[in-house]
Amino acid sequence: MYTISSKLKTFSIVLMVLGLLGIGYGFLTAPKDIKEVEAILAAESHGHGGGHGEAHEAAPAHATETHTEGHAAPEAHATADSAGHDAGVADAGHDEKSATGDAAASHDTATASVDSASAKDKAFSTQTNPESVDKVEMGNNPVVNKHEAHVDEHAEHQEHLEHVFHQLQNKPWAALYVACIFFLLISMGVLAFYAIQQVAQAGWSPVLFRVMEGITAYLPIGSILFFIFLLTCAFHWNHLFVWMADGVTDPKSEHYDALIAGKSGYLNVPFWLIRAAIFLTGWNIYRFYARKTFAAQDEANDDSNYKKVFKASAGFLVFFIVSESIMSWDWIMSLDPHWFSTLFGWYVFASFFVSGITTICLVTLYLKSKGLLEYVNTSHIHDLAKFMFGISVFWTYLWFSQFMLIWYANIPEEVTYFIQRINDYTLPFWGAVVMNFVFPILILVNTDFKRITWILVMAGIVILAGHYIDFFNMIMPATVGTQWFIGIPEIGSVLFFLGLFLLVVFSALTKAPLLPKRNPFIEESKHFHY
């Protein structure tokens, strides 16, 4: 039996406390009204050269600033007579941060709170100069049409402020959401791997089943926390899901969005919550049943419990692949309700599946280093490392397939998703590929390296961090847009859930012996050698 060390307990509690402080700090420092946003933006621009700061405060010059990459229309620049604008060119780096929002927000008439609209606008129009609005060819675009009536620069400035205000208000919520869903899905990845190993009658992994069961112990707690989070979205405590905003489906409202209204048969809060409840319940039922029955097998005289787990696992996998796909639309893709991708479910699956396997590997290495897993040898570790390697490549395959198909066809309604990410999230977007593909493929391609503990720990940490950033890339652009930063709220959220995860997982590992007794494949697994 494993007993949790007091050091580990203290460590995870410290993580949780630090995390809670970070989360609290995030919520306390989020701006409470528009005036604060104005002050923040002014302070930000002063730090980047006075010229731009002036332009920023002077609304007319501000409105003429064009951000959208590569389409800095010469006309727009020519009409700018403000002294501050000359500096604006040199300020390209700064534009990334604040002016993106400026340009986007100036269009953002229909849905000031709809963040994804900013991405849409960028693709639709390359000019933000109100005087040349009539030159905009997309006359049939309702957003631009409304824009014509909107020549008052002051109001435009206010609208931009409101836009940034919503993004900044979303920041602590989004930080919490990324960490919450990431750790929930890690335990789901482990559960899926566990079910696959059961169904595949794998001969190598039964000595690791108890480790996997221990990790999935986070699932019930993670599910409850996650569902509570979904409820906060549903009760409008935050604005993460733009399709939940008031009036979006009401043709009489100024926030009316025909695209979202068309999807409201699927994207409506009650149905969304019911689906989430069904999925979370289904996954937890399987976990509870499999763990209970698998433990009963230890004391049984025949293999009937084993067969029960086998059947339950097969059923679970069918349910899982359907629910996982829908889950990814509901919880991640619907953050960008104007965008859709067919392989998104698989992509999300690959991301958390490889994270789950990496977690199994890291926990196994930890327990092994404590001398608790007598029968786990380097061959078992080697197999886990091969899975880490293979599924990392699988993730990359799906990442690239999604990116390349959209990049190649370049259909405006699809490509905005990536334009926004490449322009505003350049480092996280490409960095995730380096961390999740280039690094693992170069390190884990070597057979000998797959058996060396410190190399696996290093690779594992990079893979887990890379997939956190992957989820960050999926969620942040739609919720906080250009206001992203990996700061105290983000790190605090990760620390809190990491502490909780460690505490729950290692407490659960003390509840059952680490070696199953009467599993039909346990002898083979004990002597597994590769």
Place this chain on the structure above:
Amino acid sequence: MSTTNKVLHAIYNDDDVLMDAVKKTRAAHYHIEDVFTPFPVHGLDKAMGIAPTRLAICAFIYGCIGLSVATWMMNNIMIQDWPQDIGGKPSFSYLQNMPAFVPVMFEMTVFFAAHLMVITFYMRSRLWPFKAAENPDVRTTDDHFLMEVSVKGDESELVSFFQRTGAVEVKLIEKH
């Protein structure tokens, strides 16, 4: 070098017996020239003390070559030589149009790694069409295992040693 080159052929009919015999022979410090088996015997290379293969390292290098060839080729054709506008794809630099080249880069990497590795394998193991077969006893392709040991010192002691290892047949052969 002596002019006569005598070897001993010890023939077994079970791979477990063979593995034991190989271990005993190594322990007795007799030099195993070669072992002929009808199918791969798991762990035989380790028991014989054969150095691990470096074929995988070759394959990695070949893959890198393939990737370089693909990159060079497409950069040369699509970007440097005639940067035509084909359907609006940005051919100003290699990086700008890279996603379109990745399928080719991938396939070329796999192609070079796979084929050059196979050819390396054939060359290193001296396999080619019309090559004269080298098996010393036709039964080794069907159901017998043969260990070839170089003969040094007392021949009769050597023969009795191999008979004790469970060989079904032990022969002394003059090799030319």
